[in-house]
Amino acid sequence: MLTFISKRILEAIPTLLILITVSFFLMHSAPGSPFSSERSLPPEVLANINAKYHLDEPVINQYFYYLGGLLQGDLGPSFRYKDFTINELIGQSFPVSAEIGIWSFLVALLIGVGCGVVAALRQNSWLDYSVMGFANLGIVLPNFVLAPLCILFFSIYNHWLPPGGWNGGAWPYLVMPVIAMSTSYIAQIARITRGSMIETMHSNFIRTARAKGLPKYRIIFQHALRPAMLPVISYLGPAFVGIVTGSVIVDVYFGTGGIGQHFINGALNRDYSMVMGVTILVGTLTILFNAIVDILYAVIDPKIRY
Amino acid sequence: MITTKDKIQAVEQFAEKVVEVEGRSLWQDARRRFFSNHAAVTSLVVLAIITAIALLGPLFSQWNYDDIDWEALSDISVLGRPNIENGHYFGTDTLGRDIFVRTMQGGQISLLVGIMGSAVAIIIGTLYGATSGYIGGRVDSVMMRFLEILNSFPFMFFVIILMTLFGRHIFLIFVAIGAISWLDMARIVRGQTLSLKNKEYIEAAYACGVSTPKIILRHIVPNVLGIVVVYATLLVPNMILLESFISFLGLGVQEPMTSWGALISEGAQNMEIAIWQLAWPLGFLVVTLFCFNFLGDGLRDALDPKDR
Numbered sequence: 341m342l343t344f345i346s347k348r349i350l351e352a353i354p355t356l357l358i359l360i361t362v363s364f365f366l367m368h369s370a371p372g373s374p375f376s377s378e379r380s381l382p383p384e385v386l387a388n389i390n391a392k393y394h395l396d397e398p399v400i401n402q403y404f405y406y407l408g409g410l411l412q413g414d415l416g417p418s419f420r421y422k423d424f425t426i427n428e429l430i431g432q433s434f435p436v437s438a439e440i441g442i443w444s445f446l447v448a449l450l451i452g453v454g455c456g457v458v459a460a461l462r463q464n465s466w467l468d469y470s471v472m473g474f475a476n477l478g479i480v481l482p483n484f485v486l487a488p489l490c491i492l493f494f495s496i497y498n499h500w501l502p503p504g505g506w507n508g509g510a511w512p513y514l515v516m517p518v519i520a521m522s523t524s525y526i527a528q529i530a531r532i533t534r535g536s537m538i539e540t541m542h543s544n545f546i547r548t549a550r551a552k553g554l555p556k557y558r559i560i561f562q563h564a565l566r567p568a569m570l571p572v573i574s575y576l577g578p579a580f581v582g583i584v585t586g587s588v589i590v591d592v593y594f595g596t597g598g599i600g601q602h603f604i605n606g607a608l609n610r611d612y613s614m615v616m617g618v619t620i621l622v623g624t625l626t627i628l629f630n631a632i633v634d635i636l637y638a639v640i641d642p643k644i645r646y
Numbered sequence: 647m648i649t650t651k652d653k654i655q656a657v658e659q660f661a662e663k664v665v666e667v668e669g670r671s672l673w674q675d676a677r678r679r680f681f682s683n684h685a686a687v688t689s690l691v692v693l694a695i696i697t698a699i700a701l702l703g704p705l706f707s708q709w710n711y712d713d714i715d716w717e718a719l720s721d722i723s724v725l726g727r728p729n730i731e732n733g734h735y736f737g738t739d740t741l742g743r744d745i746f747v748r749t750m751q752g753g754q755i756s757l758l759v760g761i762m763g764s765a766v767a768i769i770i771g772t773l774y775g776a777t778s779g780y781i782g783g784r785v786d787s788v789m790m791r792f793l794e795i796l797n798s799f800p801f802m803f804f805v806i807i808l809m810t811l812f813g814r815h816i817f818l819i820f821v822a823i824g825a826i827s828w829l830d831m832a833r834i835v836r837g838q839t840l841s842l843k844n845k846e847y848i849e850a851a852y853a854c855g856v857s858t859p860k861i862i863l864r865h866i867v868p869n870v871l872g873i874v875v876v877y878a879t880l881l882v883p884n885m886i887l888l889e890s891f892i893s894f895l896g897l898g899v900q901e902p903m904t905s906w907g908a909l910i911s912e913g914a915q916n917m918e919i920a921i922w923q924l925a926w927p928l929g930f931l932v933v934t935l936f937c938f939n940f941l942g943d944g945l946r947d948a949l950d951p952k953d954r
Contacts, residue, residue, distance in 0.1 A: 358795050363803060370810040480935035482887055482907075484894045485928060488914045578797075585800075588895070604895065607806035615803065622800040630794075 341638070348631045359623045360616070364406065367607075367615055368399050374419035374610045393419065406616070415620070416613035420606065426617040429602060434621070436506060437586030437598035440517045445583050447518055448525035453572065455526070456533025457560070463538055472534065478527030487520045487593035504595040517590045525579055532572050540568040570641060577633035581625045585618075676872070679948040686944020689937035696934055700753035709744035737922040739912060748904050749927050755905040756886050756931070759820045763885040766824025768878050771831025776866045778832070779839030781858070790836075797829050805888075809897050816889075816899045823888065831877055838870040872949035879942035883935040890931065906931045 375381065375389055390396040394405050409416055415426035452475075459471040494516060495503035507513050540546065541564055549559045586600035599618060606614030681687055704710075736745035778789040808822045842848065843866075851861050890907020892898045899905045906927045913924030 355791075355795050355798060359798055362795075363799065366807050370807055476936060476939050477932075479939060480883070480887075480932050482890055482894075482910070482931075484891065485910060485914060485924075488917065492917070589891075603800070603802060604806065607803070607810070619800055619803050622803075623798045626798040626800075630798075 344638070345631075345635060348634060352627045352631065355627055356620075356623060360407070360410070360620060361403070363619045363623075364403055364616060365399065367610075367612055368402070370610065374612065393417070406613075410620075415617040418611060418614055420609050420611040420614065426613050429614065430599065430617055430621065433586075433597055433599040433602055436596055437600065438584050440514065440521055440590065440596065440598065441580075441584035441586065443514060444518045444521035444525065445580055448522040448529055448579075448583070449576070451522075452526045452529025453533050453569075455530040456572075457537055457565070457568075459530065459534045460537035460541065461560070468534075471530065475527040475530040478523040479531075481523065483520045483524060483587065484589045484593075486523060487516070487589055490516045490519055491593065504593070506596045513594075513596070517594050517596055520590055520593070521583060521587060525583060528575065528579070529572060532575055533568065536571045537564065537568045540564045543567075566640060570637065573636055573640070574633055577629040578626065581622060581629050585622050585625065676948040680944055683944040683947060685940045686948075689940040689944070692933065693937045693941065696753065696930065696937075697757060700750050700757060703750035704747050707744060707747045709747050714741060714743055736926045737920065739909075739923050740916050740920065743902075745909075745923060745926050748909060749906070749930055752904040752906045752909050752927060753930060753934075755816065755899055755903065756889060756907065757934075759816060759889045759905070760882040760885040762817065763820040763824040763827070763888075764878050764881040766821050767828040767881060768831055768874060770825060771828030772835050772867060772870065772874055773862075774828065775832035775835025775837075776839050776862050776870065779836035780843055780862050780866055782840075782843070786836075793829055793832060796826070801826075805892065809892070816905075819892075820885065820889065823885070827881070827885075831874070831881075834873055834877060835870050838873055839866055842866060842869055876942055876946045876949055879938055879945055883938040886931070886935065 375386060375395075381389070387396070394402050406416065413427075415430070418424050418426055418429055421429060455471045455475060459468040459475075462468050491503050494501040501512050501515055505513055546559060546564055549563045554563075586598035588600035588604045590596060591598045591601035599621075602614055603618040605611070606618065736749060738744055739748070774789065774793075778786045804826045805819075805823060808819055808826075812818045812822060848861065848865055851865050856864075886906070889898060889905060890910060893905055893907035894911040896911075898908050909927035910924060910931065913920075913927060917924045
């Protein structure tokens with residue numbers, strides 16, 4: 341097991357290096373530069389700025405400068421927010437997104453698994469149809485519709501919640517972002533749970549457990565839930581990364597200042613180091629959580645051996 | 647002699663009887679199961695109707711999708727309301743353009759983008775997965791590692807890079823997006839291929855000297871088609887949603903052309919004065935996505951051999 345874990349971590353390093361390299365060159369091959377704007381700068385100033393950020397050198401040199409900085413944990417200066425480094429900007433915005441994300445993740449997991457299990461146990465009843473209908477609604481309702489509807493309902497009509505802002509993460513400011521963030525995940529988790537739970541409940545060992553005369557709650561919680569969670573867990577790994585690294589929709593509508601807006605704005609403004617920083621963050625988390633999913637699989641499923 | 651003749655006759659008679667009891671193929675079975683699923687069949691019908699309206703609807707309106715009704719423009723919240731008499735069946739937007747025709751025109755774009763993106767993703771994913779799974783060994787592990795690397799890229803990163811490269815050509819963008827969203831498809835097809843690989847008919851084809859590309863195209867791909875179809879119906883709504891997200895960011899289709907996503911994001915801005923501007927395109931989008939989801943579920947129940 342320990343060798344498996346260490347092997348998995350060692351494998352991640354070349355993957356990460358390729359990720360950095362490819363995204364660096366892709367980003368720099370996009371037309372435009374961070375300082376090409378409608379109000380063009382005097383050429384001398386532009387040349388000075390380019391020299392400061394090494395933009396006048398060949399891309400390959402810039403790549404090595406960047407890698408050198410990265411080895412010291414320096415993600416470089418932001419081209420857009422001129423007085424900040426990327427480390428500072430990500431340090432400010434990532435905790436916000438992570439807090440929204442972790443709450444949304446917990447909400448999505450609890451409600452999603454609960455709905456899925458209930459729907460599976462009462463398969464083809466009105467309860468099943470209504471739960472799954474709700475779940476499908478969560479998939480088809482885009483969150484850029486959900487977010488303004490939330491504001492309209494909770495803030496404008498009813499004045500229950502502040503319409504936006506962050507305020508250090510006080511709970512009234514968390515509710516709407518969490519709703520907007522978790523709905524589609526609730527729906528996906530419920531669907532996957534329902535499917536795998538139905539399959540598990542039809543399998544032989546559940547019949548055996550039932551034949552032994554075990555009470556229903558013990559069949560469900562001790563025998564069925566563990567194998568039924570396997571497909572859910574393989575979905576949860578990437579989903580957790582997606583949910584924690586935030587969403588531009590939530591940031592735009594609720595003004596929470598998370599990391600989602602930085603990524604989109606960075607890419608649109610050719611803020612190279614910002615895009616690279618977020619890409620590296622997301623990539624690292626993705627690789628990490630895929631590894632964690634593999635390890636969890638081994639823990640949950642006794643059939644898997646490494 | 648006579649007894650053997652009898653026997654031969656008996657055998658022939660028996661053979662005729664056997665022929666009469668015709669076996670049902672996998673696809674016939676699937677069709678029967680699909681048509682007994684009411685939700686899926688209804689979804690299929692509704693989707694057909696929506697497609698027909700989106701294609702033919704504009705013919706029944708006196709407005710064009712870029713016409714501005716100067717009269718309605720003067721007071722959108724009153725004169726822009728849905729009204730049969732002046733031809734604005736769904737009302738107008740804040741620029742006085744007819745929502746009915748724009749919803750239909752947006753529907754054409756959204757559906758086309760969804761189908762094209764998925765088609766590209768499915769062709770690449772199926773071929774990649776089948777190749778990787780069938781050849782196996784070192785090729786397989788290299789191809790799968792490549793997949794894993796692509797998978798660790800943030801999806802939006804690709805989308806934004808592609809948009810900067812292709813500008814506002816929405817179709818090119820979606821061909822390109824299709825070209826990067828085949829990862830799950832490839833993984834699913836590879837898994838199926840691994841279980842098909844050791845079947846007798848593949849071995850027979852190999853023994854007859856059929857070349858590897860031909861085995862993949864003629865023997866593997868048709869047999870994984872079931873799962874591909876299921877996945878395709880689930881991919882189309884994702885593509886439509888992605889398009890609407892891109893339009894929300896203001897990077898989607900070029901005005902005056904529109905799409906459901908662009909209409910919804912405009913509608914969401916004006917929802918306090920003109921709720922119909924949000925309601926109609928949102929209604930069409932939600933119903934379409936619902937239908938695709940039910941259709942996908944129905945097809946999966948029909949085609950999944952595990953679920954007999």
